[in-house]
Amino acid sequence: MDAIDGAALLLSARLAAVTTLVLLVLGTPLAWWLARRRTLARAVVSSLVSLPLVLPPTVLGFYLLVLLGPQGTVGRLVDALGGPRLVFSFPGLVVGSCVFSLPFVVTPLRDAFAALGSRPLEAAATLRARPLDRFVSVVVPLTRPAFLTAAMLGFAHTVGEFGVVLMLGGNIPGRTRTASLAVFEAVERMDYDRAHATSLVLLGFAFCVLLAAHLLGGGPSAAPRDRGVRP
Numbered sequence: 001m002d003a004i005d006g007a008a009l010l011l012s013a014r015l016a017a018v019t020t021l022v023l024l025v026l027g028t029p030l031a032w033w034l035a036r037r038r039t040l041a042r043a044v045v046s047s048l049v050s051l052p053l054v055l056p057p058t059v060l061g062f063y064l065l066v067l068l069g070p071q072g073t074v075g076r077l078v079d080a081l082g083g084p085r086l087v088f089s090f091p092g093l094v095v096g097s098c099v100f101s102l103p104f105v106v107t108p109l110r111d112a113f114a115a116l117g118s119r120p121l122e123a124a125a126t127l128r129a130r131p132l133d134r135f136v137s138v139v140v141p142l143t144r145p146a147f148l149t150a151a152m153l154g155f156a157h158t159v160g161e162f163g164v165v166l167m168l169g170g171n172i173p174g175r176t177r178t179a180s181l182a183v184f185e186a187v188e189r190m191d192y193d194r195a196h197a198t199s200l201v202l203l204g205f206a207f208c209v210l211l212a213a214h215l216l217g218g219g220p221s222a223a224p225r226d227r228g229v230r231p
Contacts, residue, residue: 004197007174008182015090015178016158019097023105023154024147026098031106032135035113046110050103057100057163064096064168088170093178096168097158105154112146113139149213156209160202 034046052060068086069075075086086092120142124134140147162180169176171185179198186195 004201005177005179005182005186005194008177008179009198009201011090011174011177012159012179015093015097016155018094019101019158020105020151020154022094022098023101024151027102027105027150028109031109032113032139034106034110049106052100053103057161058167060100061096061164061167064099064164068092068095068168087168088172088176090169090175093165093169093176096164097161100161100164101154101157104157105150108146108150108153109143112143116142145216148216152209152213152216156206160206 030045030049034042034049065087066072067074068078070079070085070087078084078086084091086095116139120138121134124138129137159178160180161178162184165176165178166181166184169178171177171181177185179202183195183198183202186192186198
């Protein structure tokens, strides 16, 4: 147990928790919009959301580094507003993790919202429920498995990320060294006992998350079963 890099695991867990919370808040309305629209803009936005699935993490991390760095557009704006430094810092890791894990949260929610159909909302509208009330009282309960799956997959994917974290945050102990970076560093030092110990924790965690996602949400897609409410 002494070989496990506890500090890196705790930092990864903290990063994943903050990232998942941010993505659920920001990703839910985005997923709802994607599920309800059939326009060219939807296709463009959907492609952008899914881009981290096919783009090499190092490429994504490089462009985030350029954008969020002191000379980057976002970096200069945040600095002018008195915000925190985004590169080689925990806030920067949160930003990068949100971009990298976005499709793992948005996609299950989008698919669930699309499968839900419009009849439940129409029924709620006849009872004079406002749009926000309809979403909270009708959509959320009917798609709860998708929210659980999105949260679990977003958390697990953030814990396991490597390329974006390395490019954007470096490998600073106690600040930006996550569990995946700790494994990489241990292998570089040929400290295989430490690499094995930390890797086994990550392996067990990933398996448990996927198993829970399948048991609770019917699998990673998390689309709700047909309840006879499609138009």
